[in-house]
Amino acid sequence: xxxxxxxxxxxxxxxxxxxxxxxxxxxxxxxxxxxxxxxxxxxxxxxxxxxxxxxxxxxxxxxxxxxxxxxxxxxxxxxxxxxxxxxxxxxxxxxxxxxxxxxxxxxxxxxxxxxxxxxxxxxxxxxxxxxxxxxxxxxxxxxxxxxxxxxxxxxxxxxxxxxxxxxxxxxxxxxxxxxxxxxxxxxxxxxxxxxxxxxxxxxxxxxxxxxxxxxxxxxxxxxxxxxxxxxxxxxxxxxxxxxxxxxxxxxxxxxxxxxxxxxxxxxxxxxxxxxxxxxxxxxxxxxxxxxxxxxxxxxxxxxxxxxxxxxxxxxxxxxxxxxxxxxxxxxxxxxxxxxxxxxxxxxxxxxxxxxxxxxxxxxxxxxxxxxxxxxxxxxxxxxxxxxxxxxxxxxxxxxxxxxxxxxxxxxxxxxxxxxxxxxxxxxxxxxxxxxxxxxxxxxxxxxxxxxxxxxxxxxxxxxxxxxxxxxxxxxxxxxxxxxxxxxxxxxxxxxxxxxxxxxxxxxxxxxxxxxxxxxxxxxxxxxxxxxxxxxxxxxxxxxxxxxxxxxxxxxxxxxxxxxxxxxxxxxxxxxxxxxxxxxxxxxxxxxxxxxxxxxxxxxxxxxxxxxxxxxxxxxxxxxxxxxxxxxxxxxxxxxxxxxxxxxxxxxxxx
Ligand SMILES: [Zn+2]
Numbered sequence: 001x002x003x004x005x006x007x008x009x010x011x012x013x014x015x016x017x018x019x020x021x022x023x024x025x026x027x028x029x030x031x032x033x034x035x036x037x038x039x040x041x042x043x044x045x046x047x048x049x050x051x052x053x054x055x056x057x058x059x060x061x062x063x064x065x066x067x068x069x070x071x072x073x074x075x076x077x078x079x080x081x082x083x084x085x086x087x088x089x090x091x092x093x094x095x096x097x098x099x100x101x102x103x104x105x106x107x108x109x110x111x112x113x114x115x116x117x118x119x120x121x122x123x124x125x126x127x128x129x130x131x132x133x134x135x136x137x138x139x140x141x142x143x144x145x146x147x148x149x150x151x152x153x154x155x156x157x158x159x160x161x162x163x164x165x166x167x168x169x170x171x172x173x174x175x176x177x178x179x180x181x182x183x184x185x186x187x188x189x190x191x192x193x194x195x196x197x198x199x200x201x202x203x204x205x206x207x208x209x210x211x212x213x214x215x216x217x218x219x220x221x222x223x224x225x226x227x228x229x230x231x232x233x234x235x236x237x238x239x240x241x242x243x244x245x246x247x248x249x250x251x252x253x254x255x256x257x258x259x260x261x262x263x264x265x266x267x268x269x270x271x272x273x274x275x276x277x278x279x280x281x282x283x284x285x286x287x288x289x290x291x292x293x294x295x296x297x298x299x300x301x302x303x304x305x306x307x308x309x310x311x312x313x314x315x316x317x318x319x320x321x322x323x324x325x326x327x328x329x330x331x332x333x334x335x336x337x338x339x340x341x342x343x344x345x346x347x348x349x350x351x352x353x354x355x356x357x358x359x360x361x362x363x364x365x366x367x368x369x370x371x372x373x374x375x376x377x378x379x380x381x382x383x384x385x386x387x388x389x390x391x392x393x394x395x396x397x398x399x400x401x402x403x404x405x406x407x408x409x410x411x412x413x414x415x416x417x418x419x420x421x422x423x424x425x426x427x428x429x430x431x432x433x434x435x436x437x438x439x440x441x442x443x444x445x446x447x448x449x450x451x452x453x454x455x456x457x458x459x460x461x462x463x464x465x466x467x468x469x470x471x472x473x474x475x476x477x478x479x480x481x482x483x484x485x486x487x488x489x490x491x492x493x494x495x496x497x498x499x500x501x502x503x504x505x506x507x508x509x510x511x512x513x514x515x516x517x518x519x520x521x522x523x524x525x526x527x528x529x530x531x532x533x534x535x536x537x538x539x540x541x542x543x544x545x546x547x548x549x550x551x552x553x554x555x556x557x558x559x560x561x562x563x564x565x566x567x568x569x570x571x572x573x574x575x576x577x578x579x580x581x582x583x584x585x586x587x588x589x590x591x592x593x594x595x596x597x598x599x600x601x602x603x604x605x606x607x608x609x610x611x612x613x614x615x616x617x618x619x620x621x622x623x624x625x626x627x628x629x630x631x632x633x634x635x636x637x638x639x640x641x642x643x644x645x646x647x648x649x650x651x652x653x654x
Contacts, residue, residue, distance in 0.1 A: 096128060101137050102549050108542075110530050111135065138545040144537050149241035152232020155540050156245040160258055162225045163190070163216065163267060165547070167260040172218035176461075178270065178506045182345040186266035188257075191217045194227075195518035196274040196282060198235055199525060201535060206233040209539070211525060212246055213518045217270055224521040226543055231536040239281065240340055247340040254345055269344065271351050271513045275358040276492065283348060284339045285332055288492045292331045295319070296349070296499035300331075305488055310495035312479050318502070321347035353503035354496055356510045357519075360453055361422040363493035366414075368446070369425075371485060372438075373411050379485055385437050386411050392433045393425075399567045399639050400424070403651065408433075419519070427454050431601065432639050432647045444603050445484050448477040451605050454613075456500065457510050457652040464505065471501040473605055511653060562629060564590065570636040570648065573627060578616050578636065578648055581627075588629040593620045601647060612650040615641060 100121070104114050114134040121130045131137050146153050166172075177183055177191060195213040200206075210230040215222060228246055236242035250269070257264040272279075276288035279295060286292045289308055291301050298317040301308035319329065325342065327333060342348060372381045381389070390410030397407040406420050408429060417425075425433070430450055434443060452473035460466050474497050481489050500510075507513040528542035529535055562581070563569050569581040579592040595616035601608040608614065612634070634650040641647050 097137060104138060105546050105549055108527055139548045140541050141544045144540050146536055149238060151234050151237035152230055153536050154230050155536060156228040157226050159227055159249050160253060163258055164260060166216055166219050170220055173220045175217050180347060180350060182268055188263055188265045190265050190267055191270035193217060193270055194272045195515060196278050199522050209525060210236055213521055215517055224518055229539060243340045247343055250344055269346050271353055271507060273355050273513055273515050275355060279352060282339060282341060283352060284334045286334060293492055294495060298329045307488060307491055309487060309490045319349050321349050324348040350506050353507055353513045354500055355515045357419050357515045359493055359496055361419045364497060365422045365426045369414055373414055389433050389437055396429055396639055401568045401637060426450055427457060428637050428649050429639060442484055445477060445480050447603055448473045448605050454611060456504050459509050467501050467504055474498055562632060570638045571632045572634045572636060572650055574631050574633050580619060582624060590627050591624050592627045593624050595619050614648045615645055616648045617645045
């Protein structure tokens with residue numbers, strides 16, 4: 001013992017502490033599981049395990065260091081006094097420490113920078129008790145159990161811990177749920193939306209993450225959390241190892257529920273959202289570019305010019321949850337082995353819907369734009385026409401409300417357009433940007449697609465006739481593809497559009513089952529990487545740090561603000577008038593002007609006013625009127641058509 005260096009002794013002490021902590025954690029987990037995953041707010045045993053453990057880490061370090069006082073070097077003795085000091089005064093300083101920790105996590109401050117800042121704060125405010133080590137401040141996990149699975153490494157964060165945090169933090173809201181058999185007779189039902197996708201870490205390597213993300217439908221803040229994550233140079237090679245921990249935990253939860261405050265909640269998956277390759281992977285079915293690649297019907301594709309072309313329309317032959325489970329159509333399945341997801345109460349057809357972000361936007365919409373800009377004649381627009389569209393798009397930038405994070409870019413930057421820009425184009429600006437650019441037949445053809453996706457993006461409730469109308473428009477759009485363009489465009493994406501309405505009938509508007517909600521979190525994961533090694537443990541530690549603060553949010557992301565400044569001041573009121581707010585008199589009273597003239601936008605497949613879409617003009621400026629906040633209904637996007645005429649579209653999710 002005398003021959004070992006202080007560094008080695010410190011390391012041994014830390015290992016001892018970590019082992020003790022591991023044992024305590026295992027005992028607590030055992031305690032929790034024995035009480036059916038229960039979590040009583042008033043029980044100290046079941047409080048947030050991460051916070052309790054982090055606090056214990058500090059205290060245990062102090063007591064062990066004191067016991068080995070003679071063996072530690074000066075630096076460690078400094079740590080001792082610092083930690084002891086914190087122990088005495090922590091109650092008084094908790095807010096400041098938390099504030100600093102919150103700032104560091106929000107702005108993604110690296111530990112070395114935070115360490116320097118802590119040194120300064122300790123010098124300036126010596127009695128405040130700021131810790132010396134940023135890991136103490138951020139409650140960073142010191143011991144991480146990463147497992148190796150085929151193709152890479154893997155970490156499971158867990159589902160029940162995340163759900164319990166939400167239950168502890170917020171009051172759940174009621175949401176409209178699909179009428180699915182698996183949801184029947186479930187007391188206190190709460191539902192999960194799950195996201196699966198690959199995330200390349202850099203352009204210079206094949207390294208990638210495959211996170212499994214979750215969102216509780218009843219969470220008013222719509223926060224996304226991470227359930228597990230795979231890291232490797234390819235996608236996960238073994239589906240059972242990748243989904244095993246999640247499925248095992250969900251099976252247990254489905255059996256016993258989640259108990260919080262003496263209420264037992266039933267937890268079920270509402271839907272799993274993924275792109276086509278990820279869906280074929282998790283369902284163990286043929287790839288989307290195979291002969292039986294369609295996930296919704298038993299229609300065989302045909303090989304033509306290096307691609308698989310699908311039939312235009314698929315009458316009947318749709319798969320059902322039962323036909324999938326009982327393997328009625330073997331050619332659709334990859335092999336005889338089943339997906340681990342089939343062990344759960346989950347409809348493999350109805351609850352793994354098509355994702356419109358990949359299908360309609362990054363798929364079909366981008367393909368059409370590429371045909372117009374890079375395709376062959378006569379489908380390609382001339383340079384002059386392309387420049388005119390780009391000029392229009394750039395001029396719309398000042399008219400795009402704040403809800404759209406990305407404004408319009410020119411067609412010359414099309415390759416870099418993100419899904420949100422394609423959504424803005426398809427649903428809002430496309431009809432104006434392409435007006436008198438595309439020939440009339442192709443313009444009307446585009447408007448069929450635009451109108452269908454606009455309708456499906458609205459919260460229609462039980463108005464099934466509108467979904468049926470959207471189905472007719474999509475069928476017409478796909479049927480005309482080989483007539484107005486060419487047959488090779490009828491690939492998987494185009495064919496799958498004809499199945500989209502079926503998913504809307506189950507899950508509601510497109511955003512209810514799109515990957516958009518998970519996209520931001522994917523980028524957050526990428527930003528968590530600071531150094532070029534140990535990518536997975538970096539992410540696990542950063543997620544842990546953010547989790548310790550996550551539930552302190554107080555502002556709902558869905559909170560809608562009414563504005564009197566352009567371009568955020570155009571609304572529809574409860575009487576259907578299109579108004580522009582000029583100024584605010586009190587918190588709830590505004591002064592508004594209205595457009596006197598409203599007419600239909602030409603070339604739409606139905607009278608556009610039925611969709612709430614108008615061409616408006618004659619804005620009154622002399623007879624302004626007062627209007628209450630409660631009379632304001634939907635926010636609109638207003639684009640100039642000519643000097644005094646505007647194209648007005650109510651925003652789908654407002
Ligand atoms: Zn099909």
